[in-house]
Amino acid sequence: MGKFQLKWGMLATGGIAETFGRDILLNPETRGIQDIEHVIVAAAASSSQSRARAFLDKIGAPESAVAYGTYKELAQDPNVDIIYISTPHSHHYQHCMLCLEAGKNVLCEKAFTTNAEQLKVLIQKAKEKNVFLMEAAWTRYFPLSLYVRRQIESGVIGTVYRTFADLSMLSPPESLPDSHRLVSPNLAGGVLLDTGIYALTWVFQTLFTTQPNPVAPAVLSTLRKNRLGTDEQVSILLTFPREKDGDAHGIATASVRTSTDPDERGTAGPAVRIQGSKGEIQVSRPAFRPTKTRIIFTDGKVEEKDWPQPGPGLGSGWYNGFRNEVGGVMDQEGEGHGMFWEADECAFALRDGRKQSQHHTLAESLVVMQVMDLVRAQNSIRFPEEIETTDYPVAI
Numbered sequence: 001m002g003k004f005q006l007k008w009g010m011l012a013t014g015g016i017a018e019t020f021g022r023d024i025l026l027n028p029e030t031r032g033i034q035d036i037e038h039v040i041v042a043a044a045a046s047s048s049q050s051r052a053r054a055f056l057d058k059i060g061a062p063e064s065a066v067a068y069g070t071y072k073e074l075a076q077d078p079n080v081d082i083i084y085i086s087t088p089h090s091h092h093y094q095h096c097m098l099c100l101e102a103g104k105n106v107l108c109e110k111a112f113t114t115n116a117e118q119l120k121v122l123i124q125k126a127k128e129k130n131v132f133l134m135e136a137a138w139t140r141y142f143p144l145s146l147y148v149r150r151q152i153e154s155g156v157i158g159t160v161y162r163t164f165a166d167l168s169m170l171s172p173p174e175s176l177p178d179s180h181r182l183v184s185p186n187l188a189g190g191v192l193l194d195t196g197i198y199a200l201t202w203v204f205q206t207l208f209t210t211q212p213n214p215v216a217p218a219v220l221s222t223l224r225k226n227r228l229g230t231d232e233q234v235s236i237l238l239t240f241p242r243e244k245d246g247d248a249h250g251i252a253t254a255s256v257r258t259s260t261d262p263d264e265r266g267t268a269g270p271a272v273r274i275q276g277s278k279g280e281i282q283v284s285r286p287a288f289r290p291t292k293t294r295i296i297f298t299d300g301k302v303e304e305k306d307w308p309q310p311g312p313g314l315g316s317g318w319y320n321g322f323r324n325e326v327g328g329v330m331d332q333e334g335e336g337h338g339m340f341w342e343a344d345e346c347a348f349a350l351r352d353g354r355k356q357s358q359h360h361t362l363a364e365s366l367v368v369m370q371v372m373d374l375v376r377a378q379n380s381i382r383f384p385e386e387i388e389t390t391d392y393p394v395a396i
């Protein structure tokens, strides 16, 4: 049987689109995947067709890939199987609707939408059109994450009582222009939707995803605002009720005023600690792309594991990684960034006829969006109506 080929269209050509595009063009065999293949067949930039062409050339897409100067043309391209949406999260709702209405399968960057009501409409629309929809919560697809969830589910650290998760990166808001995604209310700015989502991802994938019948948590939160009234530091306490073991607590924090890793050498310890009756699992920083785990058992035994990011390797001259103005860093030569695993899940789902991820249901994405809505409501953060609305189409 031949390989299953997934034909991607890229909606937006910014920083993360470049990292994702370069990663999915790597040969899946470098990560032990034999039966699928990713091809980039088109890209669209809202600014100009020439920007889309330059993007395709830069990431090494095939020459046959088509460049569009509008997102609408991409959504209507019959050669595209799935669209990767990587506009700012304020725009995800409008752009997901554009693609779903056109009958396209969609992988949408985090945060999925501005609020839970928007996500509800998208889930309904995907169902109506019978297409696949998934949040690009890439960290959940790392073999490292699968391993951590398996350890929890099989009781390796006993009953889990608490997870601490932090994603804090020094990036003082005064060094950013008012228009920046991390601060601008017009782009649903602030740390909650931008990086807080990773701390929540770890709390959820350890205390919610691992439960047979998960229940939405109770939420208490506080945050600190920047000059534009969006959040620059957020602390969230979550109580997860469980049938068998009673409540579990999640503590999710994010900040641009402090750092999980102040000297950037990992000396400050793990970004995530999952604590159970028989020991704890520690996950290295940064919470979005960890490469090490350590299990410390109450009897003194310690199990450490490295989780390298496969790629073409040293000597390949191939580099990937974040390259944005907020302290972007490149990965080592030949090292993948790790975004291909979520793309592989899209391919497996479409090959097998599934309409959502097997590792992260749309129902769970919705609960996380509801938690973020609650945090914003508890701290009086509201964005402009045109990005909170469920109306479609709205020009923003």
Ligand SMILES: NC(=O)c1ccc[n+]([C@@H]2O[C@H](COP(=O)([O-])OP(=O)(O)OC[C@H]3O[C@@H](n4cnc5c(N)ncnc54)[C@H](OP(=O)(O)O)[C@@H]3O)[C@@H](O)[C@H]2O)c1
Pocket (backbone or CB within 6 Å): 011, 012, 013, 014, 015, 016, 017, 044, 045, 046, 047, 048, 051, 086, 087, 088, 089, 091, 109, 110, 111, 136, 138, 181, 193, 194, 288, 324, 396
């Ligand atoms: N998974 C991850 O690790 C990760 C990392 C960073 C960001 N993200 C997420 O990915 C999304 C994009 O982030 P990014 O870092 O790639 O941002 P970026 O570099 O600023 O790129 C955003 C792209 O969206 C397009 N766009 C359309 N309307 C826009 C508007 N009104 N304002 C600004 N840009 C607009 C832009 O133009 P063109 O259409 O012309 O290209 C631009 O290329 C965000 O939701 C963010 O949370 C995820």
